[in-house]
Amino acid sequence: MSEAHYPSLRGRVIFVTGGASGIGAEEVTQLAAQGAQVAFVDIAEEPARALAAKLAAAGHPELFFQRCDLTDIAALRGAIAEVGRRFGPITVLVNNAANDQRHKWEEVTPEYWDERLAVNLRHQFFAIQAVAPMMKAAGGGSIVNFGSISWHAGAGGMPAYTTAKAGVEGLTRGMARDLGPDNIRVNCIIPGWIMTERQIRLWLTPEGEENLMRTQCLKQKLVPADVARMVLWLAADDSRMCTSQLWVVDGGRM
Numbered sequence: 001m002s003e004a005h006y007p008s009l010r011g012r013v014i015f016v017t018g019g020a021s022g023i024g025a026e027e028v029t030q031l032a033a034q035g036a037q038v039a040f041v042d043i044a045e046e047p048a049r050a051l052a053a054k055l056a057a058a059g060h061p062e063l064f065f066q067r068c069d070l071t072d073i074a075a076l077r078g079a080i081a082e083v084g085r086r087f088g089p090i091t092v093l094v095n096n097a098a099n100d101q102r103h104k105w106e107e108v109t110p111e112y113w114d115e116r117l118a119v120n121l122r123h124q125f126f127a128i129q130a131v132a133p134m135m136k137a138a139g140g141g142s143i144v145n146f147g148s149i150s151w152h153a154g155a156g157g158m159p160a161y162t163t164a165k166a167g168v169e170g171l172t173r174g175m176a177r178d179l180g181p182d183n184i185r186v187n188c189i190i191p192g193w194i195m196t197e198r199q200i201r202l203w204l205t206p207e208g209e210e211n212l213m214r215t216q217c218l219k220q221k222l223v224p225a226d227v228a229r230m231v232l233w234l235a236a237d238d239s240r241m242c243t244s245q246l247w248v249v250d251g252g253r254m
């Protein structure tokens, strides 16, 4: 848990995508601990409901969870509108959800390509489009998109994912320019290799860990809380004049 206290987050309505597990679950937990009014969507219903129940039992403000497949833009728009009706205008959006499924470039079909871009890029734009009018009416807001170190580090084996994550950076810079006049900030966090349950289960090997320790300046593994702490700061008024930037949380690897 962050040792920092951000008074500006108290009561703030925050929408997190992919908040049921991994880094997203830590973001939901830490934002709730700051007294924010957190709403999140995910396809994984069971861990999401368990997280919401755990945080409610700990005495945090009522959380909103709705099952939503982010490839379904109508469902995403519906969830955002429902949060606005229930809690008031969303003034922080955390575009966290993604899926780094590996794929061989020779086997990618047009359908698979479109589906991967829909999971990893398209919803970030449409969530921004849906929350921006609420933020404008409220006098401003903060949007945090999620990129990835993978393509910066020259990773292969998942071209649709790396293309989508490169696109997130362009989306961030372009939308920061368009939304700045309405006092809406748009930033992008670039996580390094973060030891989520999924990363440990699927990809962490002794060789991978050895390579990580060799390439990072800091010789410790990163955990979801390291990224969530950056989300808190970008969501809070402490970062009020920071927009259109890439925030790398990677232990000094990039």
Ligand SMILES: NC(=O)c1ccc[n+]([C@@H]2O[C@H](COP(=O)([O-])OP(=O)(O)OC[C@H]3O[C@@H](n4cnc5c(N)ncnc54)[C@H](O)[C@@H]3O)[C@@H](O)[C@H]2O)c1
Binding pocket: 017, 018, 019, 020, 021, 022, 023, 024, 041, 042, 043, 044, 068, 069, 070, 071, 095, 096, 097, 098, 099, 100, 119, 146, 147, 148, 149, 150, 190, 191, 192, 193, 194, 195, 196, 197, 198, 199
């Ligand atoms: N963990 C890392 O090492 C790492 C590295 C670079 C970038 N990132 C980025 O950080 C963010 C969080 O990653 P993570 O490691 O916590 O991932 P994760 O797989 O652990 O969690 C992602 C969450 O998003 C949800 N999700 C996936 N597809 C969805 C869909 N179609 N609709 C709704 N929800 C969906 C999943 O159910 C899951 O709860 C992602 O944008 C990821 O690309 C992570």
